[in-house]
Amino acid sequence: MLGLQYFSFEDLWSPLVLALFLIIAAAYLVLVGPFSEKVQNAEPATAGQKVMFFTGLFVLYLAQAGPFNLLGHVMFSFHMVSMALSYLIAPPLMMKGLPTWVWRSIVRWLPTRQLSFLAHPIVAAVLFNGLFSLYHLPIVHDYVMLNFTVHRLYYIVLFITSMLMWWTLLNPLPEGRQASGLSKVGFIFLNMVLLTPACGLIIFASEPLYQTYSNPAVWAEAMRYCVSGDSSAILRSFGGPEFFNFLSSAKEDQQVGGILMKFIQEGIFVSMLAYVFTQWYRKERQEEDDDSYPSGGGNEPGPLNPAAKS
Numbered sequence: 001m002l003g004l005q006y007f008s009f010e011d012l013w014s015p016l017v018l019a020l021f022l023i024i025a026a027a028y029l030v031l032v033g034p035f036s037e038k039v040q041n042a043e044p045a046t047a048g049q050k051v052m053f054f055t056g057l058f059v060l061y062l063a064q065a066g067p068f069n070l071l072g073h074v075m076f077s078f079h080m081v082s083m084a085l086s087y088l089i090a091p092p093l094m095m096k097g098l099p100t101w102v103w104r105s106i107v108r109w110l111p112t113r114q115l116s117f118l119a120h121p122i123v124a125a126v127l128f129n130g131l132f133s134l135y136h137l138p139i140v141h142d143y144v145m146l147n148f149t150v151h152r153l154y155y156i157v158l159f160i161t162s163m164l165m166w167w168t169l170l171n172p173l174p175e176g177r178q179a180s181g182l183s184k185v186g187f188i189f190l191n192m193v194l195l196t197p198a199c200g201l202i203i204f205a206s207e208p209l210y211q212t213y214s215n216p217a218v219w220a221e222a223m224r225y226c227v228s229g230d231s232s233a234i235l236r237s238f239g240g241p242e243f244f245n246f247l248s249s250a251k252e253d254q255q256v257g258g259i260l261m262k263f264i265q266e267g268i269f270v271s272m273l274a275y276v277f278t279q280w281y282r283k284e285r286q287e288e289d290d291d292s293y294p295s296g297g298g299n300e301p302g303p304l305n306p307a308a309k310s
Contacts, residue, residue, distance in 0.1 A: 003074065003244040004067060006237070011227040017065035021057060028053060032099060042101040053097025060090040064155070073145075073226050074244045076213045080257035084264040086155070087132070087162040095163065095170050103172045121179065121187050124164040129194035131158055136198050138209040145212045145222045165191065169272060181280030188269045188276070195265055202258030208250040216240030 004012060032045035045053075062068045063085035071078035117123060134140055135154065144151050168179050168187050179187065201209075208214040212222045219241045220231040227234065238244070247253045 002071060002246075004070070007070060007227060012067050012070060014065040014069070014226075018061065021061045021065070025054060025057060028057075028097075031102065036099070036101070039101060039105075043099055045097070045099045049097045049099060051097075052093045056090045056093030056095075056097060059085050059093065063090070070226050073212075073223055074241060075247075075257075076210060076250070076254050077247070077257040077260055079213075080261040081264070083132075084261055084268075087128070087158055088265060088268050091159065091162045092166050092170055095166055095172060098172065100172055100174070107173065119164050119167050121168040121183065122190070124161065124168060125187065125190050125194060128158070128161040128165040129191060129198075131161055132195065133198035136202065138211075141209075142211045142218065146218070148225045151225070169276070181276055181283070184276045184280075185273065188273055192266060192269055195262070199258045199262040203255050203262075205251070205254065208254055210254070213241050213253065214250040 009015075029050075032050070036042040036044055063072075063082040068078060068082045068085060072082035073079070118127065131154075135144060135158070144154050169184055171178055211218040213219060216235060216239060217231070220234040223234050224231055229237075241250065245253055247256060
C-alpha cells in the first residue's frame with residue numbers, strides 16, 4: 001500500500017528513533033509517577049493527561065521517524081501531512097499532557113526574563129509561521145532536505161516555535177499572564193492569515209516547485225537520509241518519485257499538499273475557536289453568578305459583604 005511494501009522495517013519504523021521515543025515515554029511515567037511524590041506540591045498526572053501526552057508523542061514519532069516520515073520523502077502531499085502532525089497536532093497534546101508543576105519547573109529553569117518576549121503572541125505567531133513559510137521557499141526546502149544536520153536542526157526550531165505559538169492558547173500556568181478570550185480569537189485568525197501566502201504559493205504555482213519531488217537525482221539524494229542504500233541504488237530500484245505518485249503529476253501532488261495543509265490548519269484552529277468561545281462563555285457565566293451571589297442577610301461572606309468574614 002502506497003509503496004511501503006518496497007521498504008524494510010528499519011526504513012519504515014527507524015528502530016533507534018523508536019527506542020529514543022520509548023525512553024522519553026518511560027521518563028515521563030517516572031516523572032509524573034514516583035518522582036512527583038518527592039516534589040513538594042506536585043499534583044499527579046491525570047489519566048487524561050497521560051493519554052494526551054502519549055498520543056502527542058506517538059503522533060510526533062509517526063511524523064518524524066515512522067511511515068509518515070518516509071512517505072513525506074516520497075510525495076509532497078504526505079510531507080505536508082507530516083508537517084501538520086508535527087507542529088499543529090503533537091505540540092498541543094504534549095503540552096496538555098504535562099502537569100502544571102512540571103511546567104513551573106521548566107519555566108524556573110529557563111532564562112525567562114531574557115526569553116519571555118519570544119512567547120509574546122505576535123512574536124510567536126510571526127516566528128512559527130515565518131519559519132514555516134521560509135522553509136517552503138523552493139531553494140530553502142531543497143537545501144534543507146539535502147542536508148541532514150540542517151534538516152534536523154530546522155525541524156527542532158520549528159517544533160520549539162510551534163510550542164511558543166500554542167502557549168498563547170494553552171498557557172498551562174494559572175498564575176501566568178492569560179490572554180483574554182477576544183485576544184485568543186484574534187490570535188487564531190492571525191495564525192490562519194499568516195500561513196495563507198505559503199499555502200497559496202504552493203497551490204497556485206504553475207509548475208512543480210521542489211526538485212526533491214520532481215528531479216529523480218535530487219529525490220534519490222534526499223531519500224538516502226531515511227532509507228538504506230546509496231542514491232544510485234535508489235534510482236535503479238525506483239527510477240524517481242513518480243514510481244510512488246498515485247496522482248497524475250508532481251504538480252498535482254504539490255497542489256494537494258498545499259490544500260491539505262490549509263484545510264488541516266483551519267480545521268484545528270476552528271476547533272480551537274469553539275474551545276475558546278466555550279471557555280469564554282463559562283468564565284462570563286461564572287463571573288455573573290459570583291456578582292449575583294446573595295449576601296445572606298448580612299451574616300455570610302459575599303461580594304457585597306466582605307466584612308462578614310471577620
